[in-house]
Amino acid sequence: MSRSMHGGQVAIVGAAETDTIGKRPDISVLGLHAEAARNALRDAGMSIHDVDGIATAGLYPQDISHYLGITPRWLDGTLVGGCSFMLHVRHAAAAIAAGAADVVLITHGESGRSGIGADPWVRNPASINGQFELPYGAQAPYSTFTVPALRFLHDRNMTREHLAHVAVAQRNWAANNPRAARREPLTVDAVLNAPMVAYPFTRDMCCVVTDGGGALVVTSAERAADLPSAGRAVYLLGSGESAEGAVVSQMADPGSFAAFRAAGAEAFATAGITHADVDHLMAYDAFAHLPLYMLEDLGFVGRGESGDFVAAGNTVKGGRLPMNTNGGGLSYTHSGMYGMFAIQEAVRQLRGEAVEQLPDARISFVQGVGMFFAAAGSLVLAREPR
Numbered sequence: 001m002s003r004s005m006h007g008g009q010v011a012i013v014g015a016a017e018t019d020t021i022g023k024r025p026d027i028s029v030l031g032l033h034a035e036a037a038r039n040a041l042r043d044a045g046m047s048i049h050d051v052d053g054i055a056t057a058g059l060y061p062q063d064i065s066h067y068l069g070i071t072p073r074w075l076d077g078t079l080v081g082g083c084s085f086m087l088h089v090r091h092a093a094a095a096i097a098a099g100a101a102d103v104v105l106i107t108h109g110e111s112g113r114s115g116i117g118a119d120p121w122v123r124n125p126a127s128i129n130g131q132f133e134l135p136y137g138a139q140a141p142y143s144t145f146t147v148p149a150l151r152f153l154h155d156r157n158m159t160r161e162h163l164a165h166v167a168v169a170q171r172n173w174a175a176n177n178p179r180a181a182r183r184e185p186l187t188v189d190a191v192l193n194a195p196m197v198a199y200p201f202t203r204d205m206c207c208v209v210t211d212g213g214g215a216l217v218v219t220s221a222e223r224a225a226d227l228p229s230a231g232r233a234v235y236l237l238g239s240g241e242s243a244e245g246a247v248v249s250q251m252a253d254p255g256s257f258a259a260f261r262a263a264g265a266e267a268f269a270t271a272g273i274t275h276a277d278v279d280h281l282m283a284y285d286a287f288a289h290l291p292l293y294m295l296e297d298l299g300f301v302g303r304g305e306s307g308d309f310v311a312a313g314n315t316v317k318g319g320r321l322p323m324n325t326n327g328g329g330l331s332y333t334h335s336g337m338y339g340m341f342a343i344q345e346a347v348r349q350l351r352g353e354a355v356e357q358l359p360d361a362r363i364s365f366v367q368g369v370g371m372f373f374a375a376a377g378s379l380v381l382a383r384e385p386r
Contacts, residue, residue: 004097006237006271007237007385008221008235008237009097010218010221010236011220011224011385012216012233012234012236013227013233014215014217014229015215015217016214016215016344017036017039017213018032018036018109020212021179021181021210021212021213022211022333023113023114023211024114024116025116026116028111029058029109029117030059030063030067030117033056033059033107033213034067037215040215044227044229045229046103046217048068048069048070050103051072052074052102052103053072053073053074053075053076053100054072054074054075054076055088055091056076056077056108057077057080057088057108057337058108058110058337061075072101073100073101074095074101076091076092078091080243081375082286082370082371083375083377084337084377085339086378088106088216089106089218089343090239090241102219103217103219103223108214109213110211110336110337112211112335112336113209113210113211113335116211128246132247140198142201144372145287145289146199146200147249147254148251148373149201149289150199150200152292153289154255155304156306157304161188161311162306162308163201163292164204166205166288166289166291166310166330167191167204167331169310169323170285170324170328170330171183171186171204172186173316173325173331174326174332177327177332177356179355180327180332182208182327182330183331191204191205201287201288204330205287205288205330206287206330207329208332208333209334210333212333212341213335214340214344215340216344234350234351234382234383235381235382235383235385235386236379237270237271237273237380237385238267238268239270239378239379240265240267240377241263241266241377241378242260242266242376243374244373244374245374251373254373257297257373260298260369261298263377264376265299267378267380268299268380271380275298275300278321278365279358279360279361279362279364280323280325280350280358280361280364281300281315281321281322281323281367282325282342282343282345282364282365283295283324283367284339284369285324286329286334286338288330291306291310291323292306292310293306294369295310298367317356326341326344326348326354326355326356339368342367342368343379346379349364350364350382362382362383363381363383365379365380366378366380
């Protein structure tokens with residue numbers, strides 16, 4: 001297995017979100033991309049004139065390059081849902097390692113709450129999903145995820161209380177974060193008694209709906225060493241990507257996602273690390289069941305152990321595996337495609353700049369999901385190159 005784009009040879013040298021996140025009726029989707037891009041380039045100590053590669057999802061990459069005045073020689077418009085940005089980092093690393101690009105700008109922006117400059121969300125009735133799932137009510141994320149979530153709980157003899165513990169753990173991380181959408185104290189009983197959205201999910205088991213964006217600047221470790229931001233570079237040790245299928249009903253096992261297992265295994269293998277080496281986990285949590293899948297499918301815990309692992313406090317402050325330390329999609333922000341924000345928090349932790357800073361975070365594992373168990377992206381990021 002090739003490690004040409006791993007092992008610390010590629011670095012994230014700029015990472016920033018939009019000026020504010022939450023509710024931004026004053027700015028369009030394209031404006032959010034641009035605001036985040038400028039912030040990330042400033043963070044890197046670079047300018048648009050340094051950029052020769054563009055990656056984005058939602059908008060076309062040429063929309064971003066034209067708006068910013070960049071003439072790229074490398075483009076990536078991969079769109080596989082919320083984990084697209086994990087794949088962009090991986091693809092950018094491959095391009096830099098191959099000499100196809102020198103500096104790649106990865107942008108994200110969504111007006112998920114305000115809908116300013118956003119395309120209407122319309123399902124194609126001719127698609128596989130449109131033909132075989134939409135007619136039966138699987139039209140929104142919360143209704144599409146119900147069957148696999150219930151299967152997961154049933155097969156492991158878990159209950160809705162285990163989902164509630166995930167929401168409570170995320171809220172504990174968000175409580176002191178001034179940028180988090182939900183910060184008020186939360187208990188398991190409060191989660192279970194909140195308004196039902198789609199069984200088994202109550203309101204607090206579902207992600208927030210926000211506006212916002214983020215951007216990353218990726219370049220070679222050699223070039224990173226010459227930048228003003230050199231001391232804050234974060235290195236890519238390993239990565240993986242995979243997919244299973246376009247529709248939830250065709251999962252080989254609704255209680256376990258094959259793409260999580262494949263992408264995660266490749267990330268661990270290319271990074272050359274074990275689970276014990278991971279200090280910090282960002283597990284995409286659009287809904288409360290997803291981190292439970294990830295803990296098991298990535299191999300951090302055994303089958304059926306994830307619910308009790310979270311309930312016992314292992315993922316909160318002082319726990320064995322701090323997870324979603326910004327509050328996650330359940331409490332921090334979720335514009336529609338959350339993966340960029342998970343990467344941003346991993347970078348902050350490794351730089352020592354997080355609101356809820358871990359004492360000695362050296363390696364962070366970032367796991368994303370695309371669509372409704374359709375795609376997966378995994379990154380292993382580190383404070384130092386190997």
